[in-house]
Amino acid sequence: MRDRKVVMLARRLIHQTGAGHVKWTAAVEENEFLVSFPESSVSISQPEHDRYRFSIYNDMGTRVYSVEPLMEDMSTPVLWGDLRKLYELAQLSALNADEILDDLLVRLGGVS
Amino acid sequence: MGWLDDFWRDTVAAAGIIVSLVGFTIAIYQAWRSRSAAEAVRVAMTQNLTAVDLERAANGIQEIRNLHRRGEWESALYRYRDIQRMLSDVRVRHPNLTSSQRASIQGTIVRLGAIDRRVRETSQTGVNPIESSDDGALLKAQMTLDDLASELKQQV
Numbered sequence: 001m002r003d004r005k006v007v008m009l010a011r012r013l014i015h016q017t018g019a020g021h022v023k024w025t026a027a028v029e030e031n032e033f034l035v036s037f038p039e040s041s042v043s044i045s046q047p048e049h050d051r052y053r054f055s056i057y058n059d060m061g062t063r064v065y066s067v068e069p070l071m072e073d074m075s076t077p078v079l080w081g082d083l084r085k086l087y088e089l090a091q092l093s094a095l096n097a098d099e100i101l102d103d104l105l106v107r108l109g110g111v112s
Numbered sequence: 113m114g115w116l117d118d119f120w121r122d123t124v125a126a127a128g129i130i131v132s133l134v135g136f137t138i139a140i141y142q143a144w145r146s147r148s149a150a151e152a153v154r155v156a157m158t159q160n161l162t163a164v165d166l167e168r169a170a171n172g173i174q175e176i177r178n179l180h181r182r183g184e185w186e187s188a189l190y191r192y193r194d195i196q197r198m199l200s201d202v203r204v205r206h207p208n209l210t211s212s213q214r215a216s217i218q219g220t221i222v223r224l225g226a227i228d229r230r231v232r233e234t235s236q237t238g239v240n241p242i243e244s245s246d247d248g249a250l251l252k253a254q255m256t257l258d259d260l261a262s263e264l265k266q267q268v
Contacts (some may be wrong), residue, residue: 025219028249034202038203038214041222059218061196061225062154 003079004065010082010095013042017089025091033090034051044087117177155208163264166217168169170196170257173224177250185235192228196221199257213260 008104013035016022027034032045047068055066069080092098179188181212194264203214227246 009227009256028223028230028246033218034222036215036219036222037216038211041218057222057225059221060200061221061223063225 002065003067006054006065007082008080008085009042009056010079014082014086014089017086017093020057020098022093024090026094031051033087033094042085046087052080054083054086081087115153134169136268144223156207159264159267162202162209163261165198165202165206166257166261166264169195169202170254170261173254173257179249180231180247180250189228189232189235192224192231193201196224199224213263216258216260220256223249223253240262 002014013022017035019025022035024033024035026032027043027045029045031047034041034043039059042059043053043055043057045055047053051068053066053068055063062079067079070085071080072095079105114259172191176188176191176195179185179191203209203217209217227249230246
């Protein structure tokens with residue numbers, strides 16, 4: 001049940017991040033990105049190559065839930081794929097990749 | 113000339129009613145204005161108190177940075193939890209904060225928790241537990257709170 005909710009949450013975050021409605025920032029740990037809401041936060045990190053950790057924090061900053069599915073684990077391939085996608089989007093959001101791309105396109109607009 | 117007496121009596125009565133109505137309207141308007149003014153003062157005071165609380169938390173982070181620089185890890189570790197609680201209280205006590213301001217405070221609480229965990233883990237190894245990136249993260253948290261405080265003061 002909880003895993004299904006996590007998949008739902010990850011997919012909503014993918015959608016909202018892709019649409020630019022959710023803004024991620026770099027967290028304290030390397031390769032970790034954080035998005036905060038008024039009473040909770042979510043982070044996605046890549047502790048190792050092809051491993052993703054998805055964590056939820058409460059209003060006191062305590063990690064209340066964390067999941068780190070393995071790619072080879074056949075019970076969690078959907079979640080693993082979603083987290084990989086979310087990690088990529090969160091990284092682009094935190095690094096302001098879209099804004100930089102737009103700026104470059106404007107600057108180089110005259111060149112074909 | 114009885115009809116003339118009646119005319120003047122009715123006129124005076126009507127004028128009296130009009131004057132009363134005007135007076136009543138003015139009284140309502142003044143009460144509404146003073147209530148609006150009192151409400152504006154109350155909102156301004158609340159905003160100012162919130163800003164002061166956020167500045168206190170930002171000063172607390174500066175204290176932590178100073179303790180880290182002096183190598184007083186144990187004292188610093190106590191302060192992390194204090195500031196997290198202080199920030200959590202700010203959200204509860206100041207419902208005037210916007211959703212985005214509350215989210216900024218939440219992000220700061222999580223960041224402080226992450227640095228606290230890292231310092232706790234590494235301080236047990238005897239190695240200098242604070243890295244320059246941690247001080248950068250603390251500085252960022254401090255600046256976030258200072259910016260929020262300034263934003264609230266500007267709204268007053």
